[in-house]
Amino acid sequence: MEKRIVRLEEDLWRIRTDAGELSESERIELIEYFDEIKLPYRLNDSALSIVGEVDRKAVFERLEHFYDGRAEVFPF
Numbered sequence: 001m002e003k004r005i006v007r008l009e010e011d012l013w014r015i016r017t018d019a020g021e022l023s024e025s026e027r028i029e030l031i032e033y034f035d036e037i038k039l040p041y042r043l044n045d046s047a048l049s050i051v052g053e054v055d056r057k058a059v060f061e062r063l064e065h066f067y068d069g070r071a072e073v074f075p076f
Contacts, residue, residue, distance in 0.1 A: 001071060001072055002018075002070065002071040002072070003017065003071060003073075003074055004017060004063065004067055004071045004072070004073050005018060005074050006059060006060065006073060006075055006076065007075070007076035008052060009049075010052070011052035012049035012050065013050040013052060013054065013059050014047065015048055015049065021046065021047055027043075027046070027048050030048055030066065031043070033062075039058075039062055060073060
């Protein structure tokens with residue numbers, strides 16, 4: 001199963017694959033999901049991040065829901 005790595009960098013939760021940045025189509029899917037559930041995010045230089053004010057538990061719950069059956073979510 002694929003992996004997604006989530007890491008708090010400064011004030012943003014960065015989401016990556018184990019090989020690097022997310023694909024454009026996956027980024028678009030996540031943006032639509034975040035908009036739907038009203039989760040605040042930022043897009044910087046095509047890197048999608050969740051704002052750091054969102055607590056760790058909420059970040060991982062939502063990402064695990066999104067990736068259920070598609071990828072495992074790991075902290076870094």
